[in-house]
Amino acid sequence: SGEKKTWMRQPIIVVLGHVDHGKTTLLDKIRGTAVARKEPGEITQHVGASVVPASVLKKLAEPLRKYFPKLVIEIPGLLFIDTPGHELFSNLRKRGGSVADMAILVVDIIEGFQPQTVEAINILKEKKVPFVVAANKIDRIEGWKPHADTPFLESIRDQSPRTLSLLEEKIYGLVGKLYEHGFEAERFDRVRDFRRTVAIVPISAKTGEGIPELLALIAGLSQQFMKKRLVTSEEPAKGVVLEVKEEPGLGTTIDVIIYDGVLRRNDVFVVAGRNGPIVTRVRSLLMPRPLQDMRMHEGRFINVDLVTAATGVKVAAPGLEDALAGSPFYVVPSDDKVEEYKRITQEE
Ligand code: GTP
Ligand code: MG
Numbered sequence: 001s002g003e004k005k006t007w008m009r010q011p012i013i014v015v016l017g018h019v020d021h022g023k024t025t026l027l028d029k030i031r032g033t034a035v036a037r038k039e040p041g042e043i044t045q046h047v048g049a050s051v052v053p054a055s056v057l058k059k060l061a062e063p064l065r066k067y068f069p070k071l072v073i074e075i076p077g078l079l080f081i082d083t084p085g086h087e088l089f090s091n092l093r094k095r096g097g098s099v100a101d102m103a104i105l106v107v108d109i110i111e112g113f114q115p116q117t118v119e120a121i122n123i124l125k126e127k128k129v130p131f132v133v134a135a136n137k138i139d140r141i142e143g144w145k146p147h148a149d150t151p152f153l154e155s156i157r158d159q160s161p162r163t164l165s166l167l168e169e170k171i172y173g174l175v176g177k178l179y180e181h182g183f184e185a186e187r188f189d190r191v192r193d194f195r196r197t198v199a200i201v202p203i204s205a206k207t208g209e210g211i212p213e214l215l216a217l218i219a220g221l222s223q224q225f226m227k228k229r230l231v232t233s234e235e236p237a238k239g240v241v242l243e244v245k246e247e248p249g250l251g252t253t254i255d256v257i258i259y260d261g262v263l264r265r266n267d268v269f270v271v272a273g274r275n276g277p278i279v280t281r282v283r284s285l286l287m288p289r290p291l292q293d294m295r296m297h298e299g300r301f302i303n304v305d306l307v308t309a310a311t312g313v314k315v316a317a318p319g320l321e322d323a324l325a326g327s328p329f330y331v332v333p334s335d336d337k338v339e340e341y342k343r344i345t346q347e348e
Contacts, residue, residue, distance in 0.1 A: 006233040009310040010051060010079040011222040012259060014096035014129070016120035017106035019085035022136040025205035026106060027082055030215070033060060033149055033208055045288040046079070046312030047255045048242045052215075053077040061216040063151050071216055074223050075230065078215075079310045081242075081257065085116050092242070095326045097123040099240040099257045101226055102218060103131035109170045109202065110140050113177040121181050130221070132199045133185065134214055135174055139204040141166050149208035152201065153189060167202065174200055188213060194221055232309045236331035237263035241271055242312070244323045249299075252320040253286070256329050257312050263331060264306040270341045271320075272327035277342040278319055279332070286314040 015023045030052060031043050044051045054073050064071060083089070083096045093116075097103070103124055107117055124131050139146050143163040147155040156164060171187055178185040178198055188199035199217060203210030222230070238260040247253050254271065256263075263269075267282045286301035307313045315329075328348045332341045 004233045004235065006231055007308075008075060008227070008230045009232045009259070009308075010077045011075060011101040011218075011226065011230060012049075012079045012081065012099055012257065012310055013218060014081045014083060014100035014103045015106060016083055016093055016096065016103055016123070017085055018108070018111070018114035018116040018120075019087075021085060021106045021108040021111070021114075021117075022134075022205040023085065023106045024082055026104075026134065026136065026203070026211075027080055029205045029208055029211060030060065030080075033211070045290070047286070047288060047314045048257060049079050049081050049312035051077050051079050051311075057215055057219055061212050061219070063149075063154070064212050064216050067151070067153065068216065071220065073219050075219060078218060078222075079257075079312070081312075087116060087119075090119065091326065093120060094123055095240060095242055097127045097129055098326070099242075099259060100127070100129050101229065102222055103129050104134050104214070104218070105131050106134045106136050107174060108137050109135040109167075109174070110137055112170070112173055118181070121178075121183075125182070130225070132188070132201060132214070132217055132221070133174060133178070134210075135171060135200050135202045136205050138167065138202045138209060139207050141170065146204070146207040147209060149211070151212045152203065152210035153213070155209045171200055171202065188217055195225070232260050235261040236333045237261040237267070237269075237307075237309070237329070238331075239263075239329040241323060241325055241327045241329055244320065244325050245314075247314070247316070250284075250286075250316045251318075252323065253314050253316045254320055254323050254329070255312065255314050258307060258309045258329075260309050261331070262306055262308050263313065263315075268332045268338075269315075269317075269330060270332055270338070270345045271329050272324045272345050272348075273322040274324060275322055277345045278323055279338055279342065280317045280319045282315055282317055284316045286316065 185198040239258040243255040
């Protein structure tokens with residue numbers, strides 16, 4: 001048999017926040033900057049997620065090298081899950097929260113805390129997910145002089161004293177709100193102990209300012225505090241069902257975030273269903289077709305034989321009609337374990 005292969009997977013980062021505070025723009029900006037600069041190592045679209053590989057993280061954080069010469073990226077990348085901020089989608093925010101290793105709470109620095117900001121904080125508290133706050137839209141602070149894709153610490157050197165004091169006021173507004181919800185918080189460059197204090201990174205998803213620091217901070221914190229949790233091996237896959245969806249020609253499918261192990265075609269798995277646990281077998285594993293490969297009549301997905309953690313994948317299998325979004329997803333390692341796994345799935 002021999003040793004099982006092990007590897008460090010990407011930390012799963014959920015992006016949460018009130019409607020229109022800039023979650024999707026932030027992820028688009030990260031993707032767009034990498035594409036515009038023709039960074040080697042592609043950002044890949046997964047089902048319900050996107051993965052920013054280490055090579056791209058390194059390049060995007062490069063301007064920070066002079067401040068943090070020791071910054072070394074050891075993780076293979078970051079897997080981001082975007083969530084909608086509209087109040088109706090509380091279920092999606094909860095599911096994102098339940099699979100996340102870490103979160104970015106996006107808050108519009110002009111608008112401050114809003115109802116779904118508070119809801120997101122409560123999800124993170126309940127699920128004990130560590131988070132950083134991205135104080136977004138700093139370009140909208142009166143008098144702000146934009147500096148495209150520049151570190152925040154560099155950009156503030158060129159702002160007027162008045163603009164800087166408006167920025168400080170806004171940040172202290174956020175510090176106060178976070179305190180009301182039980183968190184000590186500080187601007188990231190003033191944090192002494194990242195286990196006790198929530199870091200606030202001022203950013204603009206529009207200009208890219210502060211994004212180098214945000215990415216470096218998330219990479220750094222996950223490397224420092226969750227290395228053990230990120231080690232995975234060639235074991236039967238574990239995941240969480242993000243969504244249950246009808247797909248033309250495929251029937252009912254489930255979109256799953258896999259956080260551990262390997263998932264193969266024909267694997268037997270169990271998920272929770274409306275009328276008890278569902279045990280079925282993977283018919284196909286589907287990944288989004290890369291945009292540049294889109295041809296007419298080819299469909300949005302490509303078939304793959306296996307996927308490894310961390311990933312987002314669409315699973316087609318018979319009998320998923322009653323599957324429940326939010327359910328745990330477990331591959332059953334052997335026939336004699338079916339009952340045990342049904343029980344575990346039901347209990348969670
Ligand atoms: P939902 O998915 O609906 O919850 O919204 P979201 O949080 O994904 O917000 P989205 O990224 O769609 O941005 C909402 C609006 O804010 C868009 O018009 C963006 O262009 C704008 N926006 C986002 N980030 C910034 C920023 O940093 N500066 C400025 N000026 N506008 C921004
Ligand atoms: Mg959005």
